[in-house]
């Protein structure tokens with residue numbers, strides 16, 4: 001198996017070479033015609049779909065070697081709280097409020113004693129703050145009463161906590177306990193559908209569809225990579241199709257955003273735009 005180094009430690013030329021040898025590299029000459037992908041014409045076999053899904057994972061691994069959970073946390077409890085707060089809110093915003101919140105309420109025992117109105121005031125900028133505050137206090141009481149003040153790793157125990165659904169449970173299990181899981185958030189769902197790895201809008205169905213395509217050991221990192229790609233390249237409104245290194249493997253190339261390289265490159269976000277553009281064959 002090939003090994004990968006962080007993008008910052010290798011040249012963009014070397015990265016592009018890896019994309020070319022380990023994946024189906026997109027270059028100006030190989031850039032597809034919108035709508036021409038076999039999957040877009042319902043002509044992809046189940047085996048070809050599985051191979052394409054795994055190739056997409058390898059390509060994303062090269063494009064986003066630093067993909068990780070973008071919520072700041074030091075303990076399973078902090079990750080649980082941060083993930084609850086991230087509903088309908090950006091990770092950046094959550095990371096702005098959690099230092100104060102964790103200083104005031106560092107563990108379930110402290111949060112269980114909290115006045116929900118005080119918690120709500122601290123987390124106000126994350127939205128839905130009254131409901132989130134009530135859930136945080138209630139789930140902390142539950143952790144103290146049922147789990148000795150510890151966050152459980154079992155899926156069934158996590159989703160039994162107030163305000164905790166499957167997505168939050170997978171985030172906590174994958175990133176605090178190292179248990180593989182697919183985190184189907186808004187970015188994951190959108191990209192899974194555009195890449196035609198799933199046709200469902202039901203997160204549980206998307207999870208099942210992708211789980212059948214990607215090795216279990218890769219589930220957590222595949223989630224991070226897909227979410228990174230959604231935040232930096234494949235945006236919900238105007239995707240940077242013409243600057244996307246998944247173009248050759250994407251049935252939605254050109255349907256979600258401009259194929260013109262210059263227009264697409266202007267849509268890239270993040271701190272490695274130049275590398276992403278080079279990997280997509282836009283710059284040498």
Ligand code: SF4
Pocket residue numbers: 194195233234235239240241242244245246247250251252253254256257
């Ligand atoms: S940016 Fe375009 S080509 Fe890339 S994954 Fe999204 S829809 Fe497909």
